[in-house]
Amino acid sequence: MTALELDHVQASYGSLAPTLRDVSLTVADGEVVAVLGPNGAGKTTMLRAVSGLLAGERGRVTHGDLRFAGRSIRGLDPGMIVRRGIVQVLEGRQVFRHLTVEQNLLAGGHTAGSLRSARAAAREMFELFPALAALRRSKADNLSGGEQQLLAVARALMARPRLLILDEPSLGLAPIRAREIFALVARVNRERGVTILLVEQNARAALALADRAYVLEAGTVVLAGTPAELRADPRVSAAYLGVAGENAYREMDGRPIGESPTYRSPTFR
Amino acid sequence: MNVLPQLLLNGVILGALYALISVGFVLVVKGSGVINLAQGELVLLGGYVTAWLLGERGLPAVVAVPAAMLLMAAAGLVVERVVVRPLENQSMLALLMATLALATILQGLVPIIFGSEPRSIPSPFNAAPVSVAGLQVPRVNVWSMGIALAFIALVAVFFATTRYGLAMRAASDHRLAAQSLGIRIRRVNAIAWAIAGAAAAFGGFAWGSVLGVDAGLALVGIFVFPVVILGGIDSLAGVVVGGLVVGIAESLATWYVDPLVGGGFGLVAPLLLLIVVLLVRPYGLFGRHEIGRV
Ligand SMILES: Nc1ncnc2c1ncn2[C@@H]1O[C@H](COP(=O)(O)OP(=O)(O)OP(=O)(O)O)[C@@H](O)[C@H]1O
Ligand SMILES: [Mg+2]
Numbered sequence: 001m002t003a004l005e006l007d008h009v010q011a012s013y014g015s016l017a018p019t020l021r022d023v024s025l026t027v028a029d030g031e032v033v034a035v036l037g038p039n040g041a042g043k044t045t046m047l048r049a050v051s052g053l054l055a056g057e058r059g060r061v062t063h064g065d066l067r068f069a070g071r072s073i074r075g076l077d078p079g080m081i082v083r084r085g086i087v088q089v090l091e092g093r094q095v096f097r098h099l100t101v102e103q104n105l106l107a108g109g110h111t112a113g114s115l116r117s118a119r120a121a122a123r124e125m126f127e128l129f130p131a132l133a134a135l136r137r138s139k140a141d142n143l144s145g146g147e148q149q150l151l152a153v154a155r156a157l158m159a160r161p162r163l164l165i166l167d168e169p170s171l172g173l174a175p176i177r178a179r180e181i182f183a184l185v186a187r188v189n190r191e192r193g194v195t196i197l198l199v200e201q202n203a204r205a206a207l208a209l210a211d212r213a214y215v216l217e218a219g220t221v222v223l224a225g226t227p228a229e230l231r232a233d234p235r236v237s238a239a240y241l242g243v244a245g246e247n248a249y250r251e252m253d254g255r256p257i258g259e260s261p262t263y264r265s266p267t268f269r
Numbered sequence: 270m271n272v273l274p275q276l277l278l279n280g281v282i283l284g285a286l287y288a289l290i291s292v293g294f295v296l297v298v299k300g301s302g303v304i305n306l307a308q309g310e311l312v313l314l315g316g317y318v319t320a321w322l323l324g325e326r327g328l329p330a331v332v333a334v335p336a337a338m339l340l341m342a343a344a345g346l347v348v349e350r351v352v353v354r355p356l357e358n359q360s361m362l363a364l365l366m367a368t369l370a371l372a373t374i375l376q377g378l379v380p381i382i383f384g385s386e387p388r389s390i391p392s393p394f395n396a397a398p399v400s401v402a403g404l405q406v407p408r409v410n411v412w413s414m415g416i417a418l419a420f421i422a423l424v425a426v427f428f429a430t431t432r433y434g435l436a437m438r439a440a441s442d443h444r445l446a447a448q449s450l451g452i453r454i455r456r457v458n459a460i461a462w463a464i465a466g467a468a469a470a471f472g473g474f475a476w477g478s479v480l481g482v483d484a485g486l487a488l489v490g491i492f493v494f495p496v497v498i499l500g501g502i503d504s505l506a507g508v509v510v511g512g513l514v515v516g517i518a519e520s521l522a523t524w525y526v527d528p529l530v531g532g533g534f535g536l537v538a539p540l541l542l543l544i545v546v547l548l549v550r551p552y553g554l555f556g557r558h559e560i561g562r563v
Contacts, residue, residue: 056445058358082451090449096442098503107439111451115432159450 001029002070003163003195004050004086009064011049013057019045021219023064027163032189032196034206034227036240037216043199044091046216047167050197051088052078068163082111085162089169091199093152097141101132104140104151108158118158125154146177153184163195164188170202178202182209203240207231215240275404276520282406282414284516288509289417290472290489291496292424293465298502299441300461301454302361303353306368309490310375311466315341315473316482317379320388330393334474338467345466349459357455376487387483390474413475418509420471424464425505433460488536495543515539 004027011020020042027033037043048054049061052073066074073081096104105125109118126133132154135143140151149169156164166185170178182205189196200206207213207227215223215236223230230236294308318340322333352367394408401411428434433456440447440457448454473482476489492515500511523535
């Protein structure tokens with residue numbers, strides 16, 4: 001079953017030229033899907049479009065449709081989208097700095113309907129993440145980057161997502177902390193059956209985790225396939241995995257993948 | 270006779286009321302990032318509504334004052350819906366201008382609805398003053414202070430123990446993150462405006478009882494600024510402290526300085542204090558180094 005489906009989505013901020021030019025993508029139930037792409041490709045914008053968070057940035061979806069579990073979610077407000085089962089961990093963690101760890105979690109349980117059920121869910125999170133339990137009364141501001149990322153994921157899980165979206169969860173983390181976060185994401189997928197859509201700069205880790213992956217460049221999907229297919233692609237290895245460095249990149253006429261007129265992934269359309 | 274204790278007590282009573290209307294202001298700032306320039310005009314409207322319910326309708330105070338607070342909470346909801354919501358995602362300046370327009374509109378509208386003669390609020394209490402630790406205080410003042418502080422305490426309990434209280438704190442800490450978790454910012458804003466409206470109604474009643482109700486009542490809104498700058502917008506306790514400082518400053522200045530300068534200094538003192546604090550500590554006495562859109 002298809003969980004999330006983006007169908008030729010175009011989106012822009014204010015009156016600027018479209019940031020997302022034409023993005024189509026699917027995530028099946030239970031899958032882990034990774035999206036790679038350089039800075040400014042529009043990855044965050046795409047995730048904002050899914051979660052209904054563009055309006056707050058004076059942006060909007062101008063064309064195409066977004067569906068979740070077969071129903072359109074285009075134009076829904078963020079609260080509605082969360083209640084449909086899509087929850088996003090924002091880029092840069094964005095914990096509630098002046099609230100305690102426990103209060104952060106309880107706020108994440110807002111859609112549970114009562115503080116009592118949020119408390120029950122928070123207890124469950126503390127069992128799942130003993131590291132957080134030890135910090136429950138600390139202000140989130142005083143946590144390390146890795147702890148904050150852990151908190152951000154746990155806080156999102158409080159809303160009981162069917163689809164969990166993560167925007168660069170490894171950003172700014174030491175390699176070992178990043179590995180922990182990826183292991184956590186894998187566990188959430190496996191043990192709780194939560195579908196995952198993951199945006200990452202760390203292509204190696206993302207491909208190790210994902211069932212399928214997309215490459216987004218300049219607002220369009222330029223490549224899609226299984227991790228094995230993408231790893232085998234010389235342009236991916238050059239631009240995202242650092243294999244063979246510059247040379248492989250130049251061999252392919254020197255242009256970024258998206259600008260290469262001949263290139264289309266075999267598995268993408 | 271030593272007048273200082275009496276002056277301090279008067280200042281505390283005044284300060285509790287300043288704190289009350291400032292709480293409404295602070296909630297709106299924290300909830301929706303709106304600097305509400307019409308808080309004083311809401312107090313004005315609240316005064317007229319209370320005077321109308323008590324005087325013309327002849328309702329007993331225990332009914333009229335809560336009813337006025339409910340009506341003004343509803344007015345707060347209307348303001349959020351009609352003035353604030355259409356401008357969501359617009360600049361802070363646009364919202365500032367909108368509340369300025371609201372203030373002007375209310376100043377014009379209130380006399381049209383209620384007539385321009387000043388009204389008095391019939392005191393629900395008997396005229397005999399209460400004696401507090403040997404000091405004589407009008408009964409209405411004691412009640413006003415008590416209810417103002419109780420109201421603030423209630424708001425604090427709401428924040429600490431309810432789902433929406435927590436949602437408001439989360440939203441004021443990080444708006445986008447709150448939204449990403451399904452917290453409805455509009456509803457949070459609406460609650461803030463409703464509380465601001467109810468607080469203004471009670472402020473209108475308390476001040477109207479002492480000063481009478483006329484257009485001048487809106488001036489109390491100005492004192493929100495020294496209160497908030499002194500106390501910061503981060504905690505209700507800060508607002509109470511700010512309110513008390515302003516109330517006491519006004520009370521002392523009125524007694525000691527007014528006779529020297531021919532009157533009026535009591536009202537200027539809190540604003541002078543504001544300027545001095547801003548010069549010395551641009552972020553306020555207790556404020557964090559970030560007052561911006563929250
Ligand atoms: N709020 C905004 N208003 C206007 N333009 C924006 C806004 N946010 C992003 N953009 C622009 O849209 C483009 C895509 O940005 P986006 O943040 O989606 O990229 P990204 O792929 O997530 O990049 P990164 O890897 O750096 O996070 C960029 O050119 C950026 O400047
Ligand atoms: Mg991004």
